[in-house]
Amino acid sequence: MCDTCGCALPDHRHAPERDARSIEVLEGLKTHNDRLAHHNRTHFDAAGVLVVNLMSSPGAGKTRLLEATIEALGGRHRLAVIEGDLETENDARRIRAKGIPAVQITTGSACHLDAAMVHEALPALPLEALDLLFIENVGNLVCPASFDLGQHANVTLLSTPEGDDKPLKYPVMFRASDLVLVTKSDLLEVLDDFAVDAVAAHVRRLACPAPVLEVSARAGRLDGWLHWLEARLEERRRPRFHPVPSTGDGHLLSRPRGLA
Incomplete structure (x- = not known):
């Protein structure tokens, strides 16, 4: 367990005064992380x-x-990946083998990426030459959801062998999701205890509007996921509108930013 998100803190249930200090430290860490995440997002937005x-x-x-x-x-698009793992460069090697830039972050004992780690990785990537950057966070259904990295969207994967009740067991993770992907859906034919409808119902129970889509990289069933990505990319390309004063009729007009 790591010492950057509080999951390694000792049990303070019988020491309220130490609880208060721990909360203060954690809030300070989160505030610092949020500032860096905003800084990262500024870089990403400037690069488009x-x-x-x-x-x-x-x-x-x-x-x-x-990979799929x-x-x-x-x-069709210029891609890159930031990989997060406690150890090894195995995943980054797999991505580079596809001809895509990949930076490996090895966190040691930290069970999640944070904004500072991502910021340190950015100089190794040609941001201005990219359309889409994936950050593969450390495998963990708890801590990564609490740390903003500067991303524009969170996508949570739930594989069919894990069981369809994970949104209820790990609500913070799924509540933070903009999209939920049920992976390894080709196994649904042999798994009689997993229902995609149940996953969707659990996600809605969390008051999360994220779509729930089935995918199978092995079987090549990626259409919903690819369409979702294309839609997000198209949103990024649209001109942003901002209000400008009219010429005296009391109304505001809007025009694409950067246009005269």
């Missing part, structure tokens, strides 16, 4: 790159999904 944070438990298929996504989109 869409940043998607992938979160899941270990083994849910994040890297395999990225690169194969599907690599010819």
Whole structure:
């Protein structure tokens, strides 16, 4: 467990005064992280790159999904990946083998990425030459949801062997999601205790409007995921509108930013 998110703090249930100090320290860490995340997002927005944070438990298929996504989109969009793991460069090597820039962050004992780690990785990437940057967070259904990295969207993967009740067991993670992907959906034919409808119902119970889509990198069933990405990319390309004063009729007009 790590010492940057509080999951390694000792049990303070019988020491309220120490609880207060721990909360103060954690709030300070989160405030600092949020400032850095805002700074990262400023970089991403200036470069015009869409940043998607992938979160899941270990083994849910994040890297395999990225490989399949690169194969599907690599010819149409400029992609890169930041990989997060406690140790090894295994996942980054897999991404580079697809001809895509990848930076590996090894966190040591930290069970999640944070904004500072991502910021340190950015100089190794050609941000101005990218359309889409994926951040593959450390495999963990708890801590990554609490740390803003500067991303524009959170995508949570839930693999069918894990069980369809995970949104109820890990509500913070799924409540923070902009999209939920049920991965390894090709196994639904042999798993009689997993229902995609149940996952969607659990997500709605959390008051989360995120779509729930089935994908299978192995079977090549990625259409919903790819359409979602294309829609987010299209949103990034649209001119932003901002109000400008009219010429005296009391109304405000809008025009694309940067246009005269």
